[in-house]
Amino acid sequence: MAQTSAFHSKNVLITGGLGFIGANLAIRLVELGAHVTLVDSLIPEYGGNFFNIEPIRERVTVNIADVRDEFSMDYLVRGRDFLFNLAGQTSHLDSMRDPYTDLDINCRAQLSILEACRKNNPNVKIVYASTRQMYGKPDYLPVDEKHLLHPTDVNGINKMAGEWYHILYNNVYGVRAVSLRLTNTYGPRMRVKDARQTFLGIWLKRVIDGEPIEIWGDGLQVRDFNYVDDVVEAMLLGAMSDAANGKIFNLGSAEIINLKDLAHKLIALNGGGECNIIPFPPDRKAIDIGDYYSDFKLIGNALNWEPRVNLDKGLTRTLEYYRKHRQEYW
Numbered sequence: 001m002a003q004t005s006a007f008h009s010k011n012v013l014i015t016g017g018l019g020f021i022g023a024n025l026a027i028r029l030v031e032l033g034a035h036v037t038l039v040d041s042l043i044p045e046y047g048g049n050f051f052n053i054e055p056i057r058e059r060v061t062v063n064i065a066d067v068r069d070e071f072s073m074d075y076l077v078r079g080r081d082f083l084f085n086l087a088g089q090t091s092h093l094d095s096m097r098d099p100y101t102d103l104d105i106n107c108r109a110q111l112s113i114l115e116a117c118r119k120n121n122p123n124v125k126i127v128y129a130s131t132r133q134m135y136g137k138p139d140y141l142p143v144d145e146k147h148l149l150h151p152t153d154v155n156g157i158n159k160m161a162g163e164w165y166h167i168l169y170n171n172v173y174g175v176r177a178v179s180l181r182l183t184n185t186y187g188p189r190m191r192v193k194d195a196r197q198t199f200l201g202i203w204l205k206r207v208i209d210g211e212p213i214e215i216w217g218d219g220l221q222v223r224d225f226n227y228v229d230d231v232v233e234a235m236l237l238g239a240m241s242d243a244a245n246g247k248i249f250n251l252g253s254a255e256i257i258n259l260k261d262l263a264h265k266l267i268a269l270n271g272g273g274e275c276n277i278i279p280f281p282p283d284r285k286a287i288d289i290g291d292y293y294s295d296f297k298l299i300g301n302a303l304n305w306e307p308r309v310n311l312d313k314g315l316t317r318t319l320e321y322y323r324k325h326r327q328e329y330w
Contacts, residue, residue: 006240008033013080014112015039015067015087017060020190021129021182022086023052024228025235030056039076039087041066046089047191050329062072067109073116080121082239085166086129088159091196092287095155106158107253114169114177125245126166126177127238132250132292134160134181142295142304145181145248153287163248168291170246178244180234183252183294187228187314188321192329193282201226205330206273207266208322213275216284224253224293227314230307237303244303251309252294262311267314 012029016022018039029036038060040048053060065072077083088106089095110128117124124265130173133156134149146327153158184198192201203213234251238244257265260277260316280288299305309317322329 004175007082007236010034010081011079012036012082012084013039014084016046016129017086018042018050018052018062019086019184020047020050020187021085021185021217021228021229021231023049023189024187025084025086025232026053027056027061027306028229028232028236030059037061037076039063039065039067039072043085045091045094047194047196049189049324049328052189067113068104068172070112070116074120075112077113077121077124082123083113083117083124083126084129084235084239084330085110085126085225088129088162089155092133092153092155093283095153095158097285098286102158104193106155107161110162110165114165114175117175118169118173122173122175125239126174126175127235128163128166128177128179129235130163130179130181130248130296131156131159132181132183134163135289135290135292137289138292141291142252142293143250144295145250146210147299152266154204166245167248176245177244178238178246179248180231180238180299181248181250181294182226183250183292184223184225184229185228185231186225188319189228190318192322203263203266204318204322207270208319208326210273213263213266213273213274215259215275215277217277217288219263219277220258220294221288222256222258222291223262224256225314226251226307227309227317228255230309233308234299234303234305237305241303247302249299249302250294250296251307254294255307255311256293257311265311266315269312270319313329
């Protein structure tokens with residue numbers, strides 16, 4: 001577990017702070033005594049939601065700004081001890097339909113955030129939320145950090161560039177940064193009204209509504225999943241450790257499951273539901289990566305991180321959250 005004293009009274013900025021992971025991270029940091037400022041554009045498609053920070057609304061500062069606005073970022077990075085850079089366009093399909101917006105948010109904006117830090121706060125420590133999507137269709141499993149990068153969509157290419165800007169600024173300018181390549185993250189506060197963040201969101205909504213879950217393909221594709229609290233823990237460990245500077249780490253889980261079994265597990269935990277296996281939509285099939293799960297030994301050895309919340313426990317907590325707060329997310 002992260003040493004809690006490392007964040008006490010520290011000034012922390014979270015981009016994408018009203019989103020799924022950002023809000024869960026903010027809640028944890030407030031518990032640890034940090035002074036937290038959240039930046040979010042609240043663009044409707046990207047998952048920002050004021051209700052996500054309901055438990056801490058009076059204890060954080062919220063700035064509605066877009067990371068593409070260089071003048072805002074120049075101001076906002078000043079005086080921060082830590083920057084958790086979670087702002088991004090996450091939809092693979094949106095990146096194919098509108099590649100220029102994805103380029104603006106996942107490349108150009110990342111560069112302007114780093115430039116803002118270089119000019120106005122070179123001592124900040126940055127944790128960048130990267131993605132397994134840049135590996136593309138795996139050449140071998142489990143996928144370790146030495147695996148070649150060959151993304152299958154525009155989002156993966158732009159996230160790859162965003163990650164490498166962070167590593168470059170660490171190596172050339174000494175702006176300390178670590179990148180975490182996230183796998184499928186789930187839990188309370190995720191976007192569930194569509195599949196823009198992850199297919200599991202729309203599955204949860206459907207199973208709670210008594211509608212059938214749609215599984216594309218044969219349902220035998222395997223994945224690994226991380227509960228959001230475990231991802232938050234990895235981010236805190238990465239922020240605290242100077243040994244992590246300039247490094248790239250996979251997150252992942254030893255609990256590997258195919259999509260058909262995952263659907264049946266979700267239905268069982270929900271106490272009812274059904275699923276249909278249907279052919280892949282052509283636009284999805286073109287960018288599908290097949291089977292994927294991570295080798296995450298590197299972060300285990302370097303930062304002593306491992307996932308602690310198994311799927312049964314994580315999915316149960318997530319179902320309970322949305323049953324209680326569905327009107328805020330539907």
